[in-house]
Amino acid sequence: MPDTIARLAGLSPDSALEALRARRPVTRDHGQASHDALLTPAEPAGISPAERLAVAAFVAALHRDAAAMAEYGGRLAAGAPALADAVREAAEANTAQGPYGRYPAGPLSVEDAHGPGFTLAPNLAATIGPRLTAALAHAHMLVLHPRDASADAIAALRAAGWTLDDVVTLSQIVAFLAYQLRAAHGLRVLAASA
Amino acid sequence: MPDTPNAFTRAQLDWRPWLNPLAEAELTPRHAAALVDPARAKSPYFRLLARDPDALEHRTRTDKDIFLNPDAGLPRAERELAAAAASRVNGCIYCASVHARLAATYSKRESDVDRLLAEGPAADLGERWNALVAAAAALTATPVAFGPEHVARLRAAGLDDLAILDLIQAASFFAWANRLMLSLGEAA
Numbered sequence: 001m002p003d004t005i006a007r008l009a010g011l012s013p014d015s016a017l018e019a020l021r022a023r024r025p026v027t028r029d030h031g032q033a034s035h036d037a038l039l040t041p042a043e044p045a046g047i048s049p050a051e052r053l054a055v056a057a058f059v060a061a062l063h064r065d066a067a068a069m070a071e072y073g074g075r076l077a078a079g080a081p082a083l084a085d086a087v088r089e090a091a092e093a094n095t096a097q098g099p100y101g102r103y104p105a106g107p108l109s110v111e112d113a114h115g116p117g118f119t120l121a122p123n124l125a126a127t128i129g130p131r132l133t134a135a136l137a138h139a140h141m142l143v144l145h146p147r148d149a150s151a152d153a154i155a156a157l158r159a160a161g162w163t164l165d166d167v168v169t170l171s172q173i174v175a176f177l178a179y180q181l182r183a184a185h186g187l188r189v190l191a192a193s194a
Numbered sequence: 195m196p197d198t199p200n201a202f203t204r205a206q207l208d209w210r211p212w213l214n215p216l217a218e219a220e221l222t223p224r225h226a227a228a229l230v231d232p233a234r235a236k237s238p239y240f241r242l243l244a245r246d247p248d249a250l251e252h253r254t255r256t257d258k259d260i261f262l263n264p265d266a267g268l269p270r271a272e273r274e275l276a277a278a279a280a281s282r283v284n285g286c287i288y289c290a291s292v293h294a295r296l297a298a299t300y301s302k303r304e305s306d307v308d309r310l311l312a313e314g315p316a317a318d319l320g321e322r323w324n325a326l327v328a329a330a331a332a333l334t335a336t337p338v339a340f341g342p343e344h345v346a347r348l349r350a351a352g353l354d355d356l357a358i359l360d361l362i363q364a365a366s367f368f369a370w371a372n373r374l375m376l377s378l379g380e381a382a
Contacts (some may be wrong), residue, residue, distance in 0.1 A: 020359050022266075026259035027363055029250040037248035065338045078258040097283050098336035108198030108285075111314075142373045143336055147285030151212040164213055168245040168378065172253070175373035178336075179366050185338045187361030190355065193345040 003032040008067045008184035017191050033162050035180065038173045046166040050080050051132055052173060054087050059177045061091030062143045066180050067188075071189055072160065085092060085126040098144035115145055134160030142174045169170055199287050199381045202311035203268035203292045204304075207287070211379035215241035242378055253370070262365045268353070271300035272326055276361055278307065279330040280368035283312055288381035298308045313369050325351040330365035 005028070012017050021028050041051050054074040060068035069088075077084035100115035118140040125133055134157050143150055157167050174194060199207055216225065216239045226232065228247035234240040234254075243250040268276075272299035281290035290311060298307040309317040315331040318324065325347045328362050332339040340362075348358050 015318060016355070017359070023265050023356065024263055024359070024363070026263070027256055034252040034256060034342040037246075037252055041248065048378045062336065064340065099334065101285060103285060103287075104198045104200040108201060111285075125220050138377075142377055143195070144371050146376045153377075154212050165245045167213060168243060169249065171374055171377045172243070172246055172249040175377070176253070177248070178373055179370035182333050182338055182340075182366035182369050183363055186333060186340055186366060187359075189340055189342060190345055190358055190362065193342045 002178035003028060004035050004071070005031055005180060005184045005187065008065075008071060008180070008181070009187035010067070011187060011191060015191065017187055021187075029156065031183065032174050034060055038176050045169075046163050047154060047169055047173075050076065050083065051135065053192070054080075054128075055135055055139050055173050057087050058091050058144055058179055059174055060181065061088055061115065062095060062140065063181050065181050065185065068175065068177075082127055086124045087136070090124050090128065093121065094118055094140055096144050096155055099146060101145035103147065123125055131161050133193060134162065138170065139174045142171065143178065187193075197382070199291075202282060202290050202294070203265070204289055204307065204311065205300060206247045206295075207291045208382040209239055209241045209288045209375065210382040211238050211378055212303055212371040213378060215239075216244050217241075222235070225282075227251065229252070241377070244372070245369040247268065253374075256368060257371070260269050265285055268357040268364070269300070269333060271297055271303075272323075272357075273360055274331040275307075275310075275323060275365040275369045277371075278310060279315055279327045280334045282310060283331050284306055284372040284376070286338075286372040286376050289368065289375050291381075292315070293368075298382060308363060322351040325353075326361060329361055330368075334369060335364040373376070 037170055039056060053072060056072035057076045062189045073084055073088060100113035102112045103109060109112050118137040120133060138153060141153060154167055160171065218235055221235060221381035224247050225244045228236055228251035229240055229246055275294050278290055279296050281293055286357045292310055293309050306319045307325060309319060310327065315327050329340060329344040329348055332344055345358060
């Protein structure tokens with residue numbers, strides 16, 4: 001059974017790149033174990049499986065990564081089709097080129113790059129609900145303008161019902177996917193450049 | 195001196211969490227296993243991530259293999275260069291300080307590493323490092339901008355496909371690491 005990165009990259013088990021990945025088996029296996037711990041945990045604790053998949057589908061769509069959108073959007077749609085549609089529409093209304101954001105005031109301020117903040121149409125907000133909307137707003141910042149992260153952003157999540165443990169796991173989900181999608185993208189490009 | 199570092203540096207910085215880490219006294223054997231290195235129990239960052247021990251453990255083992263696996267591929271110095279370049283592009287001043295320091299230590303090219311920190315990914319560091327930094331920067335962009343032109347340039351600079359795999363995984367890992375450090379606390 002190929003791991004998720006191999007499937008996203010479209011690598012066949014007997015490919016030259018899979019042979020190279022087999023020389024980094026810990027990276028391959030713990031990348032998949034990270035996916036399993038964050039997206040399909042045995043004990044989902046404070047964040048439901050649908051919430052985890054909704055965040056993943058949103059992150060994939062912000063990256064405009066077709067393979068990842070099919071993977072996570074498809075898995076979300078299998079259990080929650082209306083939510084999957086709303087999350088995809090929310091992402092399409094919030095795409096941008098990252099990373100942008102502001103530095104602490106000082107010599108790097110000349111590199112401050114402004115970009116759009118997260119917005120959500122009322123009809124989509126009604127489907128997504130306030131708790132998950134707060135998570136998507138946080139995911140938007142982390143994917144596109146991570147250097148704008150702040151204690152206030154965490155306070156907004158806490159106010160929407162995300163516990164301290166949930167905030168750590170939510171950051172892990174978004175950050176891990178930023179890795180997984182890039183690793184798969186890179187492998188896809190390398191495989192096509194043989 | 196501002197209380198928050200506001201420039202890229204190779205100097206030793208601290209990192210201060212915005213959320214309460216677990217206290218050392220609260221760590222169970224499961225947390226200890228997730229930390230992998232017992233010394234990490236001293237780190238507020240790792241004790242904060244220990245709130246999701248499974249995610250921490252697999253993150254840590256992925257990290258160590260990408261950067262420390264000794265079986266050929268990209269030299270350690272250049273894996274660290276990729277980490278520093280990604281951190282510079284994302285704007286993680288703390289992560290950039292750690293990995294610029296490691297890149298300088300392993301490469302002995304302190305002035306080139308300082309030029310990357312000062313000028314960003316457009317800095318001229320010689321063709322091999324320019325190719326590595328350009329590829330790492332393209333992997334850091336959203337949407338991801340890494341393409342066949344980056345692979346061709348890396349091969350022309352002497353990288354074999356195992357080294358390119360290492361470069362992809364090292365730069366991509368810092369999309370993860372930067373977002374954790376930026377979202378859960380700040381350089382201090």
